[in-house]
Amino acid sequence: MCGCHDRSHHRGGEPGCPGFKMEKFMQPCMLLLLYEKPAHGYELMEKLAEFGFGGYLDPGAVYRNLRKMEEEGWVRSDWETGESGPARRLYTITPEGEEAIHAWTVHIINQMGRLKVFIEKYEGLFRKKEDGK
Amino acid sequence: MCGCHDRSHHRGGEPGCPGFKMEKFMQPCMLLLLYEKPAHGYELMEKLAEFGFGGYLDPGAVYRNLRKMEEEGWVRSDWETGESGPARRLYTITPEGEEAIHAWTVHIINQMGRLKVFIEKYEGLFRKKEDGK
DNA sequence: ATCATATATATGTTAGATACATATATAGAC
């Protein structure tokens, strides 16, 4: 009872249930991670947990978003035929990708503002009198 | 350069550009407004501005969401064949709708947390040394 | 050897959501 269309059960869904889909928010998050250090998809997938994607991550979404960002010119990828393990793409952020982070941050801050308006109105109406503080 | 697919130009779009679509966030916002006082669609449309929908509002989205919420049982509507002006539906929130507000708020708070993680990481990486404070 | 498992990347499908144009109708102003 949360507005999700609880198909069988969310995977890319639960955390962002109502109007906050996680799939696209993944992009700025991955850009930040790549700004810190180039990485391959699988690695990013694990690190995305810290942004709240934990447990609900769709690997397909990760790779699709990486390819999309490559098309946009925000990241570059090089095949890494390493000594061990299967070949993997090493993604590196581009200067355009860095700009995209800043552009995205503006939207994210705006969104925070909107959510804050909601929460404040909510608290005003359903004031939880938990006395202290 | 923000990830939107800038079709011709956003209307339901701009404020929630990257992954934060406004159409569905409209639902909890309208529920809060209806909790304060029953209202009809056009009235809600105007009040939604305070949540950050200002200027970008698609009337279609408003009415579609109201009908959807009625299907879910979150609101009830009664035709108001008033003395003046065209007939209009007066929407009233139901007890189920009130519960939906609480359920939604949980998600919204979670989402705020995720955005906060992003912003904090962003500031850590691109620390704006504006000295003061 | 071969089987399972972990690593790593990628595609397909279907339902649902979005953006935006447009339709319909009433009342009041001029």
Place this chain on the structure above:
DNA sequence: GTCTATATATGTATCTAACATATATATGAT
């Protein structure tokens, strides 16, 4: 009577999301 504001509603093409599934390589266990 026609223009504008109010008010509600539908149509549609495109985009996105959810989730299942496919492909391939290396490593460790038996």
